[in-house]
Amino acid sequence: xxxxxxxxxxxxxxxxxxxxxxxxxxxxxxxxxxxxxxxxxxxxxxxxxxxxxxxxxxxxxxxxxxxxxxxxxxxxxxxxxxxxxxxxxxxxxxxxxxxxxxxxxxxxxxxxxxxxxxxxxxxxxxxxxxxxxxxxxxxxxxxxxxxxxxxxxxxxxxxxxxxxxxxxxxxxxxxxxxxxxxxxxxxxxxxxxxxxxxxxxxxxxxxx
Numbered sequence: 001x002x003x004x005x006x007x008x009x010x011x012x013x014x015x016x017x018x019x020x021x022x023x024x025x026x027x028x029x030x031x032x033x034x035x036x037x038x039x040x041x042x043x044x045x046x047x048x049x050x051x052x053x054x055x056x057x058x059x060x061x062x063x064x065x066x067x068x069x070x071x072x073x074x075x076x077x078x079x080x081x082x083x084x085x086x087x088x089x090x091x092x093x094x095x096x097x098x099x100x101x102x103x104x105x106x107x108x109x110x111x112x113x114x115x116x117x118x119x120x121x122x123x124x125x126x127x128x129x130x131x132x133x134x135x136x137x138x139x140x141x142x143x144x145x146x147x148x149x150x151x152x153x154x155x156x157x158x159x160x161x162x163x164x165x166x167x168x169x170x171x172x173x174x175x176x177x178x179x180x181x182x183x184x185x186x187x188x189x190x191x192x193x194x195x196x197x198x199x200x201x202x203x204x205x206x207x208x
Contacts, residue, residue, distance in 0.1 A: 057094040058108075060101040064094070071111050079137040080111075103129045107138055116141055118148065 054069040069091060072080040083089040106129065110116045118126060126145055133141040 054091050056089055056091060058089075059094050059096040060104045061097070061099055063101040063104070065104070065108055067108060067111075071108075074111055074114075075138065075140070077137060077139050078111075079135070082137075099132065099135060100128075103132045107133060107136055107141065110138065110141060116144065118144065 055066055056069055056072070058065045058067055069084060069089070072078075072084060072089065075081060080089060083095070089095050103125075106116060118129075121129065126148065130142060130145045133145065
């Protein structure tokens with residue numbers, strides 16, 4: 001082997017060693033990154049496990065609800081959050097509330113999901129739910145209930161008789177015919193009667 005060939009072989013060997021070293025460093029970084037991600041995942045799993053294991057029991061009027069402390073901490077303006085800070089609600093302990101539990105399922109489900117359905121409740125039930133929501137300081141539920149319009153109560157009504165169209169009575173303006181008294185339908189009925197009245201007047205004017 002000549003001196004030139006020997007040098008070329010040395011250079012090739014150096015390049016191979018450099019490439020191996022570069023690949024090793026790259027693989028080491030990738031392994032370190034994967035290990036870090038795995039540790040973060042393990043930490044999150046441990047945190048979730050701890051969250052789910054930290055539970056308490058809320059006894060509402062004799063009915064018991066097992067709830068995670070994490071759920072009760074979600075709404076910082078609520079009574080539950082304040083009681084946790086005051087250590088009135090503790091892990092694995094029971095806290096009693098001398099309250100009606102008819103609407104507590106809706107309240108605690110709101111804490112779990114952030115949602116509440118009011119469409120199946122009548123005005124009296126909404127008032128009862130409002131009372132309970134105010135006690136538990138569930139501010140969002142209170143705001144929603146106070147912003148929900150109630151039924152329209154007709155206390156006085158003036159009318160000029162029946163509305164007729166094509167020889168048929170289409171509106172009487174009588175209280176008993178306004179059986180649907182919710183806000184939207186009530187307005188719709190009155191607007192419909194006004195519209196029919198206008199059509200009737202226009203028809204009379206066109207025959208003059």
